Amino acid sequence: MAYNHQEVETKWQKFWDDNHTFEVTEDTNKPKYYAMDMFPYPSGQGLHVGHPEGYTATDIMSRYKRAQGFNVLHPMGWDAFGLPAEQYAIKTGNNPAEFTNQNIEVFKKQVKSLGFSIDWSREINTTDPEFYKWSQWIFEKLYEKGLAYEDEMMVNWAPDFPGGGIVVANEEVINGKTERGGYDVYRVPMKQWVLKITAYAERLLSDLDDLDWPEAIKEQQRNWIGKSTGASVFFDVAGSKDKQVEVYTTRPDTLFGAAYMVLAPEHDLVDQITTPEQQAAVKAYKEQIATKSDLERTDLNKDKTGAFTGAYGVNPINGEQLPIWIADYVLSSYGTGAIMAVPAHDERDYDFAKKFDLPIRPVIEGGDVTQAAYTGDGLHINSDFLNGKNKADAIAETITWLEEHEKGHEQVNYRLRDWIFSRQRYWGEPIPVIHWEDGTKSLVPENELPLRLPHLTQDQLKPTGNGESPLANATEWLKVTREDGMKGRRETNTMPQWAGSSWYFLRYVDPHNNEALASKDKLDYWMNVDLYVGGAEHAVLHLLYARFWHKFLYDLGVVPTKEPFQKLVNQGMILGENHEKMSKSKGNVVNPDDIVSTYGADTLRVYEMFMGPLTQSKPWSEEGISGSRRWLDRVWRLLIDDEDRLRDHVTTVNTGELDKIYHQTVKKVTDDLENMRFNTAISQLMVFVNEAYKAEALPVQYMNGFIQLLAPIAPHIAQELWSKLDNSDDLSYAAWPKYDASQLVEDTAEIVFQVNGKVRGRMTVPLDADREQLIALAEADENVQKSIEGLSVRKIIAIPGKIVNIVAN
RNA sequence: GCCGUUGUGGCGGAAUUGGCAGACGCGCUGGACUCAAAAUCCAGUGGUGGCAACACCGUGUGGGUUCGACUCCCACCGACGGCACCA
Numbered sequence: 001m002a003y004n005h006q007e008v009e010t011k012w013q014k015f016w017d018d019n020h021t022f023e024v025t026e027d028t029n030k031p032k033y034y035a036m037d038m039f040p041y042p043s044g045q046g047l048h049v050g051h052p053e054g055y056t057a058t059d060i061m062s063r064y065k066r067a068q069g070f071n072v073l074h075p076m077g078w079d080a081f082g083l084p085a086e087q088y089a090i091k092t093g094n095n096p097a098e099f100t101n102q103n104i105e106v107f108k109k110q111v112k113s114l115g116f117s118i119d120w121s122r123e124i125n126t127t128d129p130e131f132y133k134w135s136q137w138i139f140e141k142l143y144e145k146g147l148a149y150e151d152e153m154m155v156n157w158a159p160d161f162p163g164g165g166i167v168v169a170n171e172e173v174i175n176g177k178t179e180r181g182g183y184d185v186y187r188v189p190m191k192q193w194v195l196k197i198t199a200y201a202e203r204l205l206s207d208l209d210d211l212d213w214p215e216a217i218k219e220q221q222r223n224w225i226g227k228s229t230g231a232s233v234f235f236d237v238a239g240s241k242d243k244q245v246e247v248y249t250t251r252p253d254t255l256f257g258a259a260y261m262v263l264a265p266e267h268d269l270v271d272q273i274t275t276p277e278q279q280a281a282v283k284a285y286k287e288q289i290a291t292k293s294d295l296e297r298t299d300l301n302k303d304k305t306g307a308f309t310g311a312y313g314v315n316p317i318n319g320e321q322l323p324i325w326i327a328d329y330v331l332s333s334y335g336t337g338a339i340m341a342v343p344a345h346d347e348r349d350y351d352f353a354k355k356f357d358l359p360i361r362p363v364i365e366g367g368d369v370t371q372a373a374y375t376g377d378g379l380h381i382n383s384d385f386l387n388g389k390n391k392a393d394a395i396a397e398t399i400t401w402l403e404e405h406e407k408g409h410e411q412v413n414y415r416l417r418d419w420i421f422s423r424q425r426y427w428g429e430p431i432p433v434i435h436w437e438d439g440t441k442s443l444v445p446e447n448e449l450p451l452r453l454p455h456l457t458q459d460q461l462k463p464t465g466n467g468e469s470p471l472a473n474a475t476e477w478l479k480v481t482r483e484d485g486m487k488g489r490r491e492t493n494t495m496p497q498w499a500g501s502s503w504y505f506l507r508y509v510d511p512h513n514n515e516a517l518a519s520k521d522k523l524d525y526w527m528n529v530d531l532y533v534g535g536a537e538h539a540v541l542h543l544l545y546a547r548f549w550h551k552f553l554y555d556l557g558v559v560p561t562k563e564p565f566q567k568l569v570n571q572g573m574i575l576g577e578n579h580e581k582m583s584k585s586k587g588n589v590v591n592p593d594d595i596v597s598t599y600g601a602d603t604l605r606v607y608e609m610f611m612g613p614l615t616q617s618k619p620w621s622e623e624g625i626s627g628s629r630r631w632l633d634r635v636w637r638l639l640i641d642d643e644d645r646l647r648d649h650v651t652t653v654n655t656g657e658l659d660k661i662y663h664q665t666v667k668k669v670t671d672d673l674e675n676m677r678f679n680t681a682i683s684q685l686m687v688f689v690n691e692a693y694k695a696e697a698l699p700v701q702y703m704n705g706f707i708q709l710l711a712p713i714a715p716h717i718a719q720e721l722w723s724k725l726d727n728s729d730d731l732s733y734a735a736w737p738k739y740d741a742s743q744l745v746e747d748t749a750e751i752v753f754q755v756n757g758k759v760r761g762r763m764t765v766p767l768d769a770d771r772e773q774l775i776a777l778a779e780a781d782e783n784v785q786k787s788i789e790g791l792s793v794r795k796i797i798a799i800p801g802k803i804v805n806i807v808a809n
Numbered sequence: 810g811c812c813g814u815u816g817u818g819g820c821g822g823a824a825u826u827g828g829c830a831g832a833c834g835c836g837c838u839g840g841a842c843u844c845a846a847a848a849u850c851c852a853g854u855g856g857u858g859g860c861a862a863c864a865c866c867g868u869g870u871g872g873g874u875u876c877g878a879c880u881c882c883c884a885c886c887g888a889c890g891g892c893a894c895c896a
Contacts, residue, residue, distance in 0.1 A: 175893085214813095214814090215813070215814085216812095216813050216814060216890075216891080217813095219812065219813055219891085220812085220813080220890090220891055220892080222812095223811095223812065223813090223891080223892060224891095224892085226892095226895065228895075228896085230896080247896080248895095248896065249896060250895095250896065251896075262896090304894090328894090329894045329896095330894085330895095330896075331894075331895065331896090333895085334895045334896080335895075335896070338896095339896050340896085341896085342896090346896065347810095347894090348894055348896075349896080351894095413895080413896095414895095415895050536890075536891090539890095539891075540891090610821090610822095610833085610834070611821065611822085611834095612821060612822055613822085616815090616822095617889080618821065618822085619820090619821075621820080621821070621835070623820090623834095623835055623836070624820095624821065624834075624835060626835090627834055627835055627836095628834085631834080633849095634849095637849085671825095679821095679822070679823085679833085679834095680822095680823070680832085680833080682833080682834090683822090683823075683832065683833035683834075684832095684833080685833095686833055686834075687832080687833070690833090693850085750829080752828075752829050754828085754829090754876085754877075756876080756877090757828095757875095757876065757877045758877095759829060762829070783862095783863085794876090795876060796876085797828095797876050797877080799828075802828055803828050803829085803877085805828085805876050805877060806876090807876050807877095
């Protein structure tokens with residue numbers, strides 16, 4: 001009978017569930033392997049074909065490692081806080097929790113239909129109070145260590161965001177608009193909870209080196225952290241002895257070329273130093289930029305703007321007085337929010353100087369300051385004791401001078417900013433803080449965690465209109481009274497979606513623990529994650545936050561490793577048949593449910609792995625998927641006849657005709673799986689099947705081995721064939737086949753004969769034929785003779801086992 | 810503009826250390842089976858020329874190193890992703 005995928009897949013999925021096949025314990029006698037996917041946000045859309053790609057990859061590795069004798073942890077969970085559920089609730093009056101749980105049920109059913117070897121007893125859900133209790137616990141530890149603080153700071157405020165506006169993290173702003181939805185972002189001061197990720201900047205940067213991650217992601221994180229080395233330089237303000245402007249520069253060597261100074265408009269000193277005559281102009285400028293969105297500010301960046309404060313700074317190196325301006329091309333949030341401007345050697349300063357007619361004095365040879373700023377290296381000029389020195393020497397010399405004269409020092413800066421951690425939302429983890437009427441605040445006591453989200457009615461969920469979270473409407477929940485009668489109000493902001501995903505991988509190792517986020521023993525055994533697979537879109541957000549929290553927990557002694565994810569793999573995107581990103585509007589979306597019901601989960605798994613390298617983006621093909629199904633049918637027919645019985649040619653007799661290809665296949669598939677080259681592993685399995693079709697007899701032992709090699713990729717059909725071959729042991733834990741290296745040894749090799757690098761003949765010779773023999777054979781070759789006719793031989797290269805190349809002219 | 814990734818048949822993609830370019834699959838062509846079709850099995854399939862043996866061309870473009878380059882080096886072009894006044 002033909003292969004019936006629906007029957008077989010249902011049967012074995014039930015078998016795995018009933019037998020708890022993939023539930024895992026801490027068997028310390030075995031080496032461990034922790035393979036994990038980035039857990040999904042359970043949207044109402046359900047799974048798309050991109051999800052199974054990564055999930056299949058980790059599942060193959062999990063099944064392969066299990067057969068290799070590893071104790072494998074392969075879990076799944078749900079990143080279930082987030083805006084869509086809240087917005088849906090506002091619109092329909094449904095409870096976000098119920099809605100979320102319905103979505104999870106749909107997702108879970110879909111994921112299960114693909115036959116992954118997941119330990120479902122460890123399923124987690126970030127919206128479960130028993131889970132977010134520990135998100136809150138980590139926040140409290142951060143607070144206790146001074147790494148979570150509340151501050152009036154310039155935040156990214158998107159007032160048009162549905163539901164009354166929202167503050168987003170720097171990382172969530174793309175081109176001056178919110179990453180989600182594309183709403184305009186304004187920089188406004190607001191009181192927010194902030195996590196001090198900058199305290200870990202250096203470690204987040206340097207520990208990247210030892211990680212087995214794609215270079216692109218490491219590079220993105222390095223750029224995001226943005227370490228730079230330069231100098232702080234102190235400029236006195238002329239006429240006011242007690243005031244100093246500290247600037248940061250990476251080019252202290254150009255100090256003699258400083259022409260003016262610029263403060264960020266928000267800089268503290270601006271109001272103190274502005275002269276009475278300039279006050280109106282400065283005030284007008286500050287108002288002008290305050291109303292601009294980030295996008296408008298960047299758009300206008302070609303056209304520099306600014307205002308003169310009327311004050312002057314004193315260049316410490318030569319006593320020269322430099323006008324102090326304010327301009328929004330200097331950012332208050334980077335360095336000291338103040339710069340020395342060297343228009344001759346900095347493009348931004350050059351543009352500004354041109355616009356406001358400020359002097360441009362070169363201090364490095366090379367370039368033409370009438371045309372453009374020169375940012376390259378060269379010998380210094382107009383620079384007193386630096387004259388004649390190159391950039392590197394002059395930088396070192398200047399820093400020495402600054403330090404000796406106490407006018408500055410070497411300084412390292414990071415582009416990374418602290419992490420704005422509060423969101424004006426209902427559907428997130430409540431921040432466990434109480435604000436007391438005397439102006440103090442305190443944490444919710446640890447024994448009262450989790451601080452649960454109160455139930456809100458549809459009306460209460462609606463925006464407050466003042467930028468506050470809907471939790472401000474939860475009157476009863478909000479009020480707290482202390483034993484001493486002091487009244488307090490709970491924090492109404494909630495945590496961002498990144499909170500749960502910053503540590504969820506720790507919870508999988510001990511998901512039901514009430515005493516700790518996970519027990520020390522289990523963390524010691526399982527951490528860190530050996531393989532983490534997910535999309536590249538999380539390069540700086542999730543992966544940086546998770547590393548930060550992990551390092552913090554490492555410092556607390558909670559986790560045993562400095563880094564959470566040893567190996568990271570980004571699966572490529574699956575594109576539509578037209579090579580474009582799948583989207584509803586383009587009508588090229590493929591629904592995995594349809595594929596599973598038409599062709600089966602195994603076909604989907606084989607196809608997605610065979611399409612090409614896991615890490616590459618590749619287009620979907622309907623013909624490709626049916627080809628994968630045809631191949632599985634071919635595998636089935638190789639072993640099973642029309643009456644659904646094992647074919648007669650599967651025997652215990654080994655004629656030897658498949659020896660070589662079998663052992664080659666075991667070797668190649670093992671190598672390929674080890675290196676996650678699933679496409680070439682499948683191709684080798686196809687080659688084996690092609691050979692097997694030509695063979696008279698199929699030794700049962702080779703057929704069993706082949707099924708084992710196939711099992712990680714197509715587990716259902718493999719299980720069915722395994723049972724039809726009368727195996728009584730559990731395929732999921734059967735020891736991985738070994739190959740016999742002696743079967744792979746060749747005693748002959750095909751030697752290529754070349755003349756001037758062009759192939760002119762070939763011959764199969766004994767492997768031990770030496771140089772002289774090979775040359776003789778090549779020279780005797782008819783076609784070779786024809787090619788060298790009339791030429792004189794200059795040189796002959798002969799490499800035994802490979803090639804003979806005759807050079808002649 | 811800067812950083813990263815990438816470029817191979819009609820299509821998806823292989824190619825260990827510099828040593829036969831195009832494995833495997835899709836598609837296409839032919840054959841077998843069939844009254845016929847589908848399915849299946851077998852064979853062929855980079856381009857040009859030739860009945861053929863074979864020859865020439867061919868891994869984004871242009872150079873270079875080498876007996877020999879998809880592979881190493883230099884310059885450039887295109888695609889994709891990220892960053893974007895970070896002093």
